[in-house]
Amino acid sequence: TQRAGRAARQRPGVAYRLWEAAATAGMPPFDPPEILESDLSSLLLDCALWGVSDPASLRWLDAPPAAAVAEAAKRLTALEALDADGRITAHGKALATLPLAPRIAHMLVRAGERGLARTAAEIAVLLGERGLGGQDTDLTLRLQRWRREGGKRAEAGRGLAKRWARLVDARPPAEGGLHDVGLCLALAFPDRVAKRRSADGADWASVGGRGFRLDPLSPLASEAWLAVGEVQGSAAGARILSAAPIGEAEVIALFGERIAEHRTVKFRPANGGIEALRERRLGAVRLSSGSDDRPDPDAVVAALVDGVRQGGLALLPWSEAAQSLRMRADFAGIEALSDAALINTLDEWLPPLLAGKRRLSDIDRSQLSGVLETLIGWDGKQQLDQLAPPDFRSPAGSTHAIDYAAEGGPRVELRVQALFGLSQHPTVGNQRIPLVLSLTSPAGRPIQTTRDLPGFWAGNWRDVAKEMRGRYPRHPWPDDPASANATLRTKNADARRNS
Template structure:
C-alpha cells in the first residue's frame, strides 16, 4: 500500500468498521486511492480468513488499470495475487485473491454460486454511476448476505453519491476520505453563433494549449464526437505539432487504452479525447486542463414505445465537479465548460434502472427465483411488465417462471435478444452469421452513410475480411466488429467461418429470433408504414433502402410522436417465418372490443401474432360470442387482467397446497396453466350478458372460481388449511400460503412462550414455517423447529434483544413463561 494516497490514513478505520459491521459506505473523491488501496488493505483482515475479495469495476478500462496498479504495488504480474475478469478476457490464477470484475461477471458469479464460496468481501466501486448491473449486483449480494452468508462483507464505494441515503438503506456505517487535489479554476467557454460542438471544442483545446501547461483532457459524449473532434484538430493550424491527440473509450484495444494512461514516451504534450470512462477510477498523468462538453451518451427507455435508445444527455452537477477535479490532480488546474453558465444541471446522476429496457434484469430475477429483492431504487413496474412480455415472446419465461431456454440465454452473458438469436440457428454457417449479427448490433455503426439496411453493414464486414475495400465504412470499426464476432464464435465453440455472401433476407431470418416484437408487415394502405408484431406501428425513412419489402425485422427503432422510425433492419422470408413460428399464424373468427366505438365487433381475421394480415366484418355478435370474446381477451392478457382480491388469491394457494399435501381429497388443479386452458369452463359463464372486462367484479370472479367445489369440500378446505390460527397469546394470526413452499405464520416471539412444538395444519401433516418477529415486527428467526429454537437459539436472541427492547419480556425459561402480545406492565 502507498501511504502517499489520502485514503491511507482512513484504512485502519475501514478495517475496524468491517470487523464490527458487515456493510460499509465509503465516500472518497477521485485521486484519494480508494480503488487500489482499499482492497490491498483488507487482504490480511482476520474476518477475511484467506478468502477472496471481489471488486466490481463498472468499466473495462478501469478494471484492467486498477488490477495492473495493485499488482505493480506488490511487485507482481497481473494474475498472481491481483487479477481481473472482464467479458472475453480472464487474467486470474489459483493464487488470485483480489479479483477486479466488470458488472456482467459479478452477476454470473452470484447466479452460479449464491453462497459465494471462497469469497469474503464484495466491493462496489464507483457506485454513483448507478449502472443497472451494479444495482442488481448489490441487490443480489444483500439477499445472499441476509439469507446465506451473514459473514460476507459488502463495501459500497463512490466519489459522488448521496452517502447518507445509501447508508440508511444499507443500515451501514459511513466513512469519508479527503481527496488529493489542487485548486481548479472553472470557466465557461461560450459557443459562437450556430457553432458546432466540434468547432467549439477545437477552439477550447487550442486556447488551453496556448494558455496553460500540461496535458488537456477533453470529455465528449461518445466515439462519434471523439472522431469528429480528432479530425477537426488535424485539419486545424498547429494543434498536431503542439500536442499528440489520443482517443480514450471502452471499445479501444488494450494497447490503445494503455497509451492514454501513461505519459508520452517522447515527452510531448497530450490532448486526450475521452468519453466518461475517464471520469473516475483511471488516472491520466500530467493533466492540467479539462474541457467538458457537459454531455454523456446514456441509454434511455420510453415506456410508451417500449424501445430503448442511446441519447446524448446533459451530465449531472456531481459528474461536472468530478470531471473538473481531474485538472487538479498534480498541480493547480483549469476547467472549461462548454455549456452556458446559466444552464442548471441535476444534482446527481439518474439511476439507469429508471430509464432503460429491463429484459435482462427480468430474466436475472426469474433465474434467482424471487423479485422480492432490495433495490436502492426499485425497477419501474411498467418497464418490468414490458420486459416480461418480451421474454415470453423469446421463449425465456413460462408464465412468470424461467423456462429452460431462458437459462440457456442467461449462460451466454449478453442481452436476451442477442442470446436468443445466437441459439436459434441449427446450421453452422447460420450460427456463424448470427455471431456477425450479434457483433454488429452491439457495436457502433461502421457506416458513414444513413442507410437503414443492416445488409450493407454486413457486406462491408464481409468485404473487410476478404481484403476488398470497405467503401463508405470505417475500417477500425469493422476490425472491432470482426474481432467481436470471432469472440462469439469461440464462445459458442464454433469452428465454421461465416459465409462470404448471404442474401439480405437470411439476416432477417436470424434477426427475427432476437426481435420477435419488431417483426413488421407492410401496411396495405401505405407502403412506408408497417404493422409491428407487438401491435404498434413503424415507418421507413423517405429514402429507405428497405422500401418495398413486404416483411421486415427492425433491429433498431426510434420512437416519435406518431410512429416509430425504423433506423435499421432487414427483410425476412415469410416462408422461414412460417417454418420457425407456425403457431403464430392464425385464421380466427374474432369478436373484439373496439375502444373507439365502445362496442364489440365480430371479425374474420388472418393474423400473425399482433399483426392483422387481413380482416372482414362477420356480422353482429350474439351474447355467447360476446362472452367468448371477453374470455379470449383474458386468455391473451393473462390471469392478472382479472380482479383478484387478496383473499381469493390466498384461497387459490390454499387449494393448490392441499392438492399436494392431501391428494386423496381430489381437489381441482388451479395452476395458471390449467386455469388458462380451462377459461371456457369456469370463466366464460361469468361473462354472460357482459360486454366489458371491468363488468366482472371480485365477487363474481370468486364465485366462478369456487363453483367447481361443492359446499362440503369448501368446508374441508377451511378446516385443513385455515386462514388464521390461534397462538398462545390468545390472539389469532394469519397464515400466508405460498405456491411450492410451506405455509408461513409470522408472529412475535413473545406470543409463543409456553408452546413446545411447531404448529401444524392439514391434519398434522404440514408444519408451519414460523417467522419469529421482534417486538418491532422485524424477523429474528425462520424455523420449522420451535423446540430446537427454544433450546439452542433463543438464549442468543434473548441476549441480543433484551437491551434493545427492555420493555418486553425476555424470560430465562420460555417454556413456562406466559405468552403475551404486549409489553411488560409499567414498573416490572
C-alpha cells in the same frame, strides 16, 4: 460544478460550461440510477436463474420499477426463456450462459439450430458496433460490406463473431438464403417485425403495436415486410435505424403458433346495422381479413347496443305511439322514460329485442312500445294518464290527441263547435297548464289559437262567428257559445235528432 470544484483543488484554471446558463436550473442534480431506465431482461433472467421469480423480494439500493420488470418478464416469456409461471426454462438457462443480452442470445441459439450461427453472430456484432460496414439502414448491405472490409476494427469484429458462433451447438452452415439476415433479426426482435402500411413505405406497423417510420427513399421502402433491429424515437413513430427484408412466408413459419384469429363486430351508424369481420393477426399486424358470415350472436347484440349507447336513442325505430308516450312522460316529469334513464338501463331492456337481428330497424316497433310500458309500470301508467292524458275529450264527445311536443306547450286541434258550452279553459297536469287550443272551421281550416277560451268567447268570437256564418251557413254559430250545446253536426242534423 463537479468539474470546476475538482479543477480548483488541482491548480488554477478555467471550467467551460457547454450549455446555456438558463438551462442549468432545469437540469437534474445527478444522473438517475441505470436500473430505473434500462431494459431489465438480463437482470430478470439472472434472478430467475438464481431461483428468484420476483426481484422485489430482494434488497436493492434502488428497487427496479414494477412496470419495467413486467415488461422484461413479458419479453423473456416471448423468447421462451421463462415459462408462464415466471420460472426459467432450459432454453433460458442456455441464454444465461452466453455473454449477450437475452434477445441476442436467443437469436444466436435459435439461428444456430437453423445453420445460421455465423450470420447471427455477425449481426450481433453489427448491432453493437456502429459504423462497421457503413451506415446503411439495410443491415444486409452492411453485413456484405463488412465481410469485405479490411482494417483492425473489421478484423476484430469478425474474430468476435467467430467466438460467439462457437458458443452455441449449431447445425452445419445452411446455404445462404435471401432473407437470412431478416430471419435472424426477427428471432431477436419478434415484436419489431413490421408490415408496410403506406404506399411509399414511410409508415410501418409492428407486431408489438409500435408504429415505425422509414425514409421513403430507402431501398427497404419497397419491401412488404421488415425485420427491424434498431429504432429511435417515440412509440407512435420511431425511426428505423437498422432492418432487413423478410418474407411473409418466413414470418408465418417462425411465428405461426402466435397467429390468432380475431372476429370483430362493429356498429355502422350509416345504416344502423353491423359489420362482421374475420381477421388473422400476428400481434398488432393484420395478415388477412374478410367478412364473417356467421358472427357471434352475442357480439352482434353487444355491437348494436353499443351503437345506440354512442349514437343515441333516436337510432331506434320508435312508433308514433312510443314517441307520444315518452313525450307525455317528459311533460309529467316521470324520469323512467327519459333519455338518461333509458341509456342507463340499456343493457337490461334492449338486448332481448335484438335477438336474431342485425339491424336496429329490424326491431319490432310494438315490442319497443311494450318495453316502455313495462319500464313505467302499472302505477306509473296511472300517474301518467292523470298528469298527461293522451287525449282531450270535448263536450261534444269527440276525442282528440294532445300533442305534447308542440311549440308553446301541449296542443289540441279540434273544431270550434266541439267546445260549445265550455266556460272554463281545459288544463293538464298538477300545475293546471292551459292546453293550446287550435280551433278550426267545419272544413278543418284554422280560425283561432287560444290559451283563454272564455276570453275568446267574450272577445273575438263575435267577429269570427259573423264571418263563418257566411262561409258555413249549415253549421251553428251562436252568439253565446259558452251556453250553447256542443255539436259536430249541421243545424238540420241536430233538428232531426231532437225531433
